[in-house]
Amino acid sequence: MSPTPDTAANDDAPRLAPELLYLLERLPRERWDTQAxxxxxxxxRAMHESLRHGQHQLQTLGQRWLDKDLDWVGFRRLALPLLDAHLGHLHGHHRxxxxxxxPAMRRAEPRLAAGFDLLARDHETIDAAVRQLHGLRHELTHVNPAEAAAWGCAHALVRxxxxxxxxxxxxxxDEEDLVIPLLALREGGQHAA
Ligand SMILES: [Fe+2]
Ligand SMILES: [Fe+2]
Incomplete structure (x- = not known):
């Protein structure tokens, strides 16, 4: 199935309509370090930074593989624990x-429903990518390093x-633009709506 326009990985256009960003206007990102x-x-925010870090570690390892800075066995030795930690973390966070x-935020801010619909679709799309990575992780564990398939598996995993x-x-x-102002304004004693 091809991705819907708002989940296509190569589309940089803003996905949240201006009417969904009324809380972000009240608490813009430049004030988050003091007010969120x-x-x-x-x-x-810390959880998301941790997810970004895990993703960065995985892609840095992938670049080392592409740069031939690692042999296949070295790539597998480092990739398996990184994948386990990152994919587990991501899955748990989304659940x-x-x-x-x-659901609680939808009830609190019904005007953001379209935004939470988009985030839910994102979760489905990302879950599909995570399932692909789980499959490749399984293959990486069991493939014979002497076979050409081992190299194909490593390349597919990096991709x-x-x-x-x-x-x-x-x-x-996008999630932060909706959620962080909502949480911070409510926790700061100001009604978000
Ligand atoms: Fe999140
Ligand atoms: Fe999310």
Missing amino acids: AHGTAGVW LEDQHYF EASVCGTLLLRHLA
């Missing part, structure tokens, strides 16, 4: 959002990690 540094907003935080990264980074940024 604590409470759930602060934890949320918590889908099952707990986003899929990059696809996942493009989707993930855009998702995190």
Whole structure:
């Protein structure tokens, strides 16, 4: 299935309509370090930074493989724990959002419904990329390093990690534009709506 326009990895156009950004206008990013540094907003931002870090580590390893800075065995030795940590972290974070935080935020800010619909579609798209990576992780574990398939598996893994990264980074940024002002304004005692 081809991705919908708002989830296409190569589309840099803004995806959140201006009418969804009324909270961001009240609390723009340049004020987050002082006004969204604590409470759930602060934890949320730290969680996203941790996801960005995990993704960066994975893609840095991928670049080392492409640069031939590692042999295949070395790539596998480093890739498996990175994949396990990052994919597990990502999956757990999305489930918590889908099952707990986003339903509560939809109730709190009904005007943001279209934004949360977009985030939910992102989760499905990213989950599909994560499933691909899980499959390649399994293949990487069991493939015979002496066979050509081992090299193909490593290349496919690096390629899929990059696809996942493009989707993930855009998702995190859009999600923050909706969620961080909502949390920080409410926790600061100001009604978001
Ligand atoms: Fe998310
Ligand atoms: Fe998130």
